[in-house]
Amino acid sequence: MDALASLLNGFAAALTPTHIALCFVGVLLGQIVGVLPGIGPAAAIALLLPITFGMDATGAIIMFAGIYYGSQYGGTLTSVLISVPGESSTVMTAIDGYQMALQGRAGVALGIAAIGSFIAGTIGTIGLILVAPPLAKMALAFGPPEYFALVLLGLMALAAVGGSLMKGLTAGVAGLALGTMGIDPQVGVPRYDFGQIWLLDGLEFIVLTVALFGLGEVLGGCNAGVARPVAKVTNVLPSRAEWRQSRMPILRGSVIGFIIGVLPATGATIASFVAYIVEKKLAKDPSRFGKGAIEGVAGPEASNNAAAAGAMVPMLSLGVPGSGTTAVILGALIMFGVRPGPEMFTTNADLVWALIASMLIGNLLLLIMNLPLAGFFAKLLMVPYSWLYPPILALCIAGVYSQSNSVEDAWLLVGFGALGWLMKRYDWPMPPMILGLVLSPLFETSLRQSLTLSLGDPMIFVARPLSAALLACAALALVVPIGMVLWRKLRGGLA
Amino acid sequence: MNRRIGWGDLGLSLTFSAMGLLWITGARDLAMWDRSTPGPGYLPLVFGILLMGFAVLAGVQAVVAPAEPAEDQDGFRKPLLVLVITAVAVTALETAGFVLTIFLMLLALYALVERKPPVASLLAAAAVTGSLHVIFAVWLAVPLPLGPFGN
Numbered sequence: 266m267d268a269l270a271s272l273l274n275g276f277a278a279a280l281t282p283t284h285i286a287l288c289f290v291g292v293l294l295g296q297i298v299g300v301l302p303g304i305g306p307a308a309a310i311a312l313l314l315p316i317t318f319g320m321d322a323t324g325a326i327i328m329f330a331g332i333y334y335g336s337q338y339g340g341t342l343t344s345v346l347i348s349v350p351g352e353s354s355t356v357m358t359a360i361d362g363y364q365m366a367l368q369g370r371a372g373v374a375l376g377i378a379a380i381g382s383f384i385a386g387t388i389g390t391i392g393l394i395l396v397a398p399p400l401a402k403m404a405l406a407f408g409p410p411e412y413f414a415l416v417l418l419g420l421m422a423l424a425a426v427g428g429s430l431m432k433g434l435t436a437g438v439a440g441l442a443l444g445t446m447g448i449d450p451q452v453g454v455p456r457y458d459f460g461q462i463w464l465l466d467g468l469e470f471i472v473l474t475v476a477l478f479g480l481g482e483v484l485g486g487c488n489a490g491v492a493r494p495v496a497k498v499t500n501v502l503p504s505r506a507e508w509r510q511s512r513m514p515i516l517r518g519s520v521i522g523f524i525i526g527v528l529p530a531t532g533a534t535i536a537s538f539v540a541y542i543v544e545k546k547l548a549k550d551p552s553r554f555g556k557g558a559i560e561g562v563a564g565p566e567a568s569n570n571a572a573a574a575g576a577m578v579p580m581l582s583l584g585v586p587g588s589g590t591t592a593v594i595l596g597a598l599i600m601f602g603v604r605p606g607p608e609m610f611t612t613n614a615d616l617v618w619a620l621i622a623s624m625l626i627g628n629l630l631l632l633i634m635n636l637p638l639a640g641f642f643a644k645l646l647m648v649p650y651s652w653l654y655p656p657i658l659a660l661c662i663a664g665v666y667s668q669s670n671s672v673e674d675a676w677l678l679v680g681f682g683a684l685g686w687l688m689k690r691y692d693w694p695m696p697p698m699i700l701g702l703v704l705s706p707l708f709e710t711s712l713r714q715s716l717t718l719s720l721g722d723p724m725i726f727v728a729r730p731l732s733a734a735l736l737a738c739a740a741l742a743l744v745v746p747i748g749m750v751l752w753r754k755l756r757g758g759l760a
Numbered sequence: 761m762n763r764r765i766g767w768g769d770l771g772l773s774l775t776f777s778a779m780g781l782l783w784i785t786g787a788r789d790l791a792m793w794d795r796s797t798p799g800p801g802y803l804p805l806v807f808g809i810l811l812m813g814f815a816v817l818a819g820v821q822a823v824v825a826p827a828e829p830a831e832d833q834d835g836f837r838k839p840l841l842v843l844v845i846t847a848v849a850v851t852a853l854e855t856a857g858f859v860l861t862i863f864l865m866l867l868a869l870y871a872l873v874e875r876k877p878p879v880a881s882l883l884a885a886a887a888v889t890g891s892l893h894v895i896f897a898v899w900l901a902v903p904l905p906l907g908p909f910g911n
Binding site for chain 1: 766768769771772773775776779780782783786790791793794796797798799800801803804807808810811814815817818821827835838839842843846847849850853854858862865866869870873874876884885888889892895896900902903904905
């Protein structure tokens with residue numbers, strides 16, 4: 266009942282004209298960045314951070330969340346119409362979605378994706394309402410050792426998800442190290458300022474995020490300047506038979522997506538893979554998959570949208586992001602003076618519940634926008650990237666400069682932008698670096714407070730059951746990928 | 761034996777190793793342990809050591825078992841050109857002012873890098889510069905750098 270009352274309060278806050286407008290802007294922008302190549306939701310949020318300075322935190326976070334789940338819808342368009350997934354989470358949609366487009370059923374593929382996404386987004390948000398508050402209540406018992414272990418778990422999980430564990434760990438620790446720049450939070454000693462006064466405040470989250478996700482993405486994508494031919498979109502409403510084929514995949518995808526989304530760092534991409542595999546396994550005729558099976562669109566699409574809501578669970582209840590984009594949203598929360606973590610449900614209850622209510626509103630807005638406007642959004646695909654990236658670059662410079670009127674920050678943008686480009690080019694994950702920078706102060710403070718409590722005895726981390734359990738999970742996040750690589754090599758050697 | 765090496769991965773691992781070394785060196789000037797609490801140099805030292813260790817292992821991986829190069833590995837020329845133009849714009853930002861710098865940067869990107877028609881390039885550069893000026897200088901009241909002509 267508490268959750269219901271809080272949700273009603275959330276609706277009261279989210280249904281103000283300003284917040285509805287911001288929710289609409291967020292989902293629209295999300296839809297657009299999902300469609301446009303070379304810019305993802307993390308980059309879009311990063312670029313908007315400087316513009317949202319001075320805005321109320323609730324409105325800004327509602328807009329950022331809208332960009333996140335709106336981009337899942339947008340990525341579908343490119344997957345179906347040109348077989349180029351706008352987001353990694355829509356890779357599986359491209360397999361059957363594009364085949365449907367080749368058969369002249371692009372509209373139906375987009376329609377079922379929109380309906381499935383709406384249902385899954387709503388189920389995912391209801392899951393968030395049911396799971397996040399009790400999880401946060403349990404986590405209220407956390408002391409400094411538990412926080413330390415939690416940050417370690419978040420970093421390990423995010424670092425371990427990419428292609429190479431070593432690259433992920435290097436990026437994560439680099440972020441943590443960058444977070445130690447500036448005045449030491451406990452003793453007040455300057456660290457790593459290299460004799461520069463402007464570095465005494467440390468490296469700003471906005472600068473690194475815009476550099477890696479903005480400039481880095483632009484440099485990585487500016488070679489792809491030509492637009493592709495786009496399939497025509499007609500009649501987006503599925504027939505009764507198509508709906509019958511799709512409804513169970515949508516429900517299964519919603520459940521799978523939410524559960525996988527809740528697990529730290531797994532996110533929408535893995536969720537859509539699992540949903541596709543499950544649908545193929547359950548199909549009476551699996552040979553239809555890859556040739557335009559509507560279940561191959563409905564399942565993964567539902568799954569990636571439910572996962573976007575699921576990824577909000579660890580972020581809101583524990584302060585540990587479930588994906589790269591939620592890592593950026595987490596940084597934004599800190600920028601607005603909100604301390605992410607279990608106490609958010611008590612100290613910032615208005616913000617959290619308004620955000621959750623806005624997700625239900627945003628999903629409805631997306632459904633309304635997508636069914637009649639799918640053809641319009643498809644036209645965006647005809648804009649070549651060569652027209653788009655120069656304004657993004659200009660926005661990066663203006664945004665970074667404006668956050669502290671410092672040309673030195675603009676220089677950092679160029680330096681870290683070059684690093685981001687190389688990281689993208691050689692497949693080094695960037696989210697662990699951002700998360701490391703964001704969580705570095707909490708990591709350091711909780712470690713130092715824990716050791717002060719225990720008079721320097723590190724056993725405090727394993728003596729407390731919750732902390733020990735979280736550390737065990739962190740160790741598993743590290744050991745399991747290594748074990749899987751070794752197992753694959755062993756099997757390969759024996760074969 | 762002709763062994764393929766992941767030069768890009770190797771370069772990045774060397775960069776991160778150098779950063780780790782910098783953190784280790786910097787931590788030496790800071791207190792490590794203050795009574796029973798880690799001092800300001802403790803975690804930076806740990807991060808420096810871990811960073812160097814992980815980066816070296818990533819470098820070894822790049823030599824011993826290099827990742828397959830991605831199929832769409834595009835050239836370096838255009839991104840480097842875009843990066844240089846961005847760096848020049850940042851250098852000129854405070855002397856030439858925001859409006860002039862951004863306009864010229866956009867014009868260079870559209871007309872020189874992307875070979876767009878001159879009139880379209882001029883119009884796009886002017887429209888984007890104007891929009892950014894309105895958003896940042898007018899709506900958000902950000903004191904963007906003024907150039908010699910007060911722009």
